[in-house]
Amino acid sequence: xxxxxxxxxxxxxxxxxxxxxxxxxxxxxxxxxxxxxxxxxxxxxxxxxxxxxxxxxxxxxxxxxxxxxxxxxxxxxxxxxxxxxxxxxxxxxxxxxxxxxxxxxxxxxxxxxxxxxxxxxxxxxxxxxxxxxxxxxxxxxxxxxxxxxxxxxxxxxxxxxxxxxxxxxxxxxxxxxxxxxxxxxxxxxxxxxxxxxxxxxxxxxxxxxxxxxxxxxxx
Numbered sequence: 604x605x606x607x608x609x610x611x612x613x614x615x616x617x618x619x620x621x622x623x624x625x626x627x628x629x630x631x632x633x634x635x636x637x638x639x640x641x642x643x644x645x646x647x648x649x650x651x652x653x654x655x656x657x658x659x660x661x662x663x664x665x666x667x668x669x670x671x672x673x674x675x676x677x678x679x680x681x682x683x684x685x686x687x688x689x690x691x692x693x694x695x696x697x698x699x700x701x702x703x704x705x706x707x708x709x710x711x712x713x714x715x716x717x718x719x720x721x722x723x724x725x726x727x728x729x730x731x732x733x734x735x736x737x738x739x740x741x742x743x744x745x746x747x748x749x750x751x752x753x754x755x756x757x758x759x760x761x762x763x764x765x766x767x768x769x770x771x772x773x774x775x776x777x778x779x780x781x782x783x784x785x786x787x788x789x790x791x792x793x794x795x796x797x798x799x800x801x802x803x804x805x806x807x808x809x810x811x812x813x814x815x816x817x818x819x820x821x822x
Contacts, residue, residue, distance in 0.1 A: 611698050618700035623721045661691050661698065667755060667812070679752035680709055686749050694742040705739055705777075707746040714746035716777035720769070731769040736795060737761065740805040743777040744791045748809075751781065756789050756809035769795060769802045779805075787811040 621642075630638070658665070666687075669677045680686050685708045690698045695705035695716065705718035716739060726732030741761055748755050769775060779793035787810050795803040 609697075615696075615698050615700045615702065619702060619704070619721075619723075622701070622723050627722050657691055661689075665689065666749060670755070670812075676748075676752060676754055679750055682709055682711060684709060686714070686746060688742055688746050688749065692742060694738050695746075703735065703739070705742065707743065707749075709750040712747070712751045713778060713780045714743050714750045716743035716746065716779075717774065718777075719774050720771055722771055725771050727768075729768070729771055731771055731775075733765060736765070736769050736803055737763050737805075739775075739777055740779075740793050740795060740803065741807070744779040744793050744805070744807050744809070747779050747781050747791060748789075754811045756787075756811045758807060759788070759810045760808040761805065762807070763803055763805045765803050767800065767802045770797050770799065773797055787813075 625638075658668075666677050669675075685706055687697075688695045688707055690696045693699055693701055694703050695707055695718075696702045701723075703718055703720060703724060705716050707714055707716050709715075718739065720731045720735065724732050724735045726735070740763060741758055745756070745758070775795060775797050777793060777795045779791055782790045782792055784790065789809040789811065791807045791809060793805040793807070794801055795805075
């Protein structure tokens with residue numbers, strides 16, 4: 604992966620790495636207590652900073668703000684390029700210190716998500732937690748609207764069928780496309796696969812966003 608220049612992305616990546624080390628490395632009580640004290644001390648200066656809503660912290664990198672400012676949704680990115688979905692998302696947000704690290708790219712009108720899920724998100728031994736698989740499927744389907752340059756939409760209904768285990772610490776690929784639309788309803792399908800084959804399929808109904816349906820803090 605290419606080097607990260609953004610200091611906020613580096614910070615998020617560092618916390619992600621720390622979490623993975625904590626959950627995979629056995630620690631005795633004394634070093635665990637020492638590490639907890641050091642992390643608490645590092646966090647103390649942040650506690651005096653007034654918190655700000657997500658829309659202020661990350662609004663400049665959110666396509667919803669583009670719509671609210673310009674009245675149109677941004678055009679799709681170049682075919683084959685990677686896409687920001689939500690920089691603060693736990694699934695693919697590069698600024699989320701608890702993120703999974705999923706990256707999304709456009710392939711025509713299809714969205715493709717690629718990720719190697721760490722043991723922070725392990726369910727049964729060696730398997731990705733089922734809820735994590737659902738979250739990634741949901742987000743890759745949500746990325747379709749960025750890939751085709753249409754209105755962002757809220758998830759209205761999501762149905763997932765698990766066919767086999769999704770392996771931990773192995774490359775996974777998620778693909779999604781829009782099947783049809785009816786008014787504000789958008790119907791999508793998605794799949795998840797590893798080198799061992801397909802492990803999940805999903806269908807969903809999304810509902811186009813309208814400005815009046817967004818939180819007042821966004822408007």
